[in-house]
Amino acid sequence: MTEEGTFCLVVHSHLPWLAHHGSWPVGEEWLYQAWAHSYLPVVDLLERYAAQGKRDVLTLGVTPVLAAQLDDPYCLRAFHDWLGNWQLRADFAATRWTDPLLKDLAAAEHRASAKALTDFETKWRHGFSTVLRGLVDSGVIELLGGPATHPFQPLLDERIRRFALNTGLADTEHRIGTRPAGIWAPECGYSPGMEQGYAAAGVQRFLVDGPALHGDTSAAHTVGDSDVVCFGRDLEVTYRVWSPKAGYPGDPVYRDFHTYDHPSGLKPSRVTGKNVPPEEKRPYEPELAALAVQRHAADFVDTVVRRLRSLPKPGLVVAAYDTELFGHWWHEGPAWLDAVLTALPEAGVRVTTLRGALEAGHLGGPVELPASSWGSGKDWRVWDGEQVADMVDANARLQRTLLDTLRPSDVRDPVADQLLREALLALSSDWAFMVTKDSAADYARHRASTHADGFSHLADLIRLGAREKAVDVAAELRVRDGLFGTLDARGC
Structure with missing residues (x-):
């Protein structure tokens, strides 16, 4: 144990499921932006750490549905095109921007897109799994898995919940070669007794939010009478970076995520101020942003050290964020991440994974989680509140219909597989979240209803005994939506 205590950084990679062939281009654009600006630079950072011999640097969660997208041939081809288009947009910006700061920015965008193209063509052309497996095998990360399509588990029928979790873990094992022992539960959703299902699936540890432990996040805890361990997010530390109201990414000198130069599609401005209209925002200056990165990294390290000193020894701090924060939402995030992971050990803090924290003895007594x-x-209102009551009711009916329609079989049935696939996609937690938060709510409702309609069509054909038609419809839906080749309805 080092002098100050132990710090665990958990980052979770997840974006809403997209469909093939541009059916929902907003979903594809989200994916490719995050891929280019978060996944490529974060992986590059971790590969550099692995080459330096560093181990157990951070805990990385990858939602199975995202892993499927990053391995899919269609997505790989389309992302390669997107990267080439990024470089063309940078070249175009260089011809139309006259401000010297913006001309420098266009050149920087050209260099960034060129590096991204080289990295993708040399490392990623066969998909994310080959890249991710190298990080897992080197020991630089601990990998977390999760249920197949990111459902809000407390609202699932126990049978469907069990299937979704086992399918997600099996899919990760299929891609990486090892079954994850830990998960980042979608939305950290928990209901009492879920630890028994985790134990049955081989899950040894999972993440909850700090208030579920009444703020006592200074150690991991076994849950109920099980051996399954939960870790709590330390919100005092986590919110220093990213909170519902503030955080480092809002600094005036950082690159503004929301302000576009529409002809080029690039983001040429700094935040400047919360109430400054886009047309009045000042040009981005990388040198000022780099100074802010160092300032905020030092502040975060000081925050972690103060927090550890306030805790009973040995102390543990767990901070957790979406991977997409680092580079996608916050352009300077990867540089900040590198600075923090370098400075924390220099300040006497052990940096490790959730697995490493347990090996170091950070385990308290059992708890009963609410x-x-x-x-x-910190309850379920985002996913079962008034704004989404109709979706909750529809999902409950869908689950009942699914369980009434599926029949035990020793023979794999592509119709049953697709029926289940459409159900799991309709049950994704993202749709309710986006509606409640009014973030592309129409898109989310459209996605949910599209999958629910596909499910209902198949269920009706099965009920009517229209086998040939059901096979044709299942094949059509499979081309449109499916990336989970390992999904097998016989397990449900």
């Missing part, structure tokens, strides 16, 4: 999530109110 129904909880990381969302507003």
Whole structure:
């Protein structure tokens, strides 16, 4: 144990499921932006750490549905095109921007896109799994898995919940070669007794939000009478970076995520100020942003050290964020991450994974967890509140229909597989979250209803005995949506 204590950084990679062939281009654009600006630079950072011999640097969660997208041939081809287009947009910006700062920015964008193209063509052309497996095998990360399509588990029928979790873990094992022993539960959603299902699936540890432990996040805890361990997010530390109201990315000198130069599609401005209209924002200056990165990294390290000193020894701090924060939402995030992971050990803090924290002895006594999530109110209101009551009711009916329709079989049935696939996609937690938060709510409702309609069509054909038609419809839906080749309805 080092002098100050132990710090665990958990980052979770997840974006809403997209469909093939541009059916929902907003979903594809989200994916490719995050891929280019978060996944490529974060992986590059971790590969450099691995080459330096560093181990157990951070805990990385990858939602199975995202891993499927990053391995999919269609997505790989389309992302390669997107990267080439990024470089063309940078070249175009260089011809139309006259401000010297913006001309420098266009050149920087050209260099960044060229590096991204080289990295993708030399490392990623066969998909994410080959890259991720190298990080796992080197020991630089601990990998977390999760249920197949990111559902809000407390609202699932126990049978469907069990299937979704086992399918997600099996899919990760299929891609990486090892079954994850830990998960970042979607939305940190928990209901009492879920630890028994985790134990049955081989899950040894999972993440909850700090309030579920009444703020006592200074150690991991076994849950109930099980051997399954939960870790709590330390919100005092986590919110220093990213909170519902503030955080480092809002600094005036950082690159503004929301302000576009529409002809080029690039983001040429700094934040400047919360109430400054886009047309009045000042040009981005990388040198000022680099100074802010160092200032905020030092502040975060000081925050972690102060927090550890306030805790009973040995102390543990767990901070957790979406991977997409680092580079996608916050352009300077990867540089900040590198600075923090370098400075914390120099300040006497052990940096390790959740697995490493247990090996170091950070295990307290058993706890009884309440129904909880990381969302507003730390309860379930984001996913079962009034704004989404109709979706909750529809999902409950869908689950009942699914369980009434599926029949035990020793023979794999592509119709049953697709029926289940459409159900799991309709049950994704993202749709309710986006509606409640009014973030592309129409898109989310459209996605949910599209999958629910596909499910209902198949269920009706099965009920009517229209086998040939059901096979044709299942094949059509499979081309449109499916990336989970390992999903097998016989397990449900």
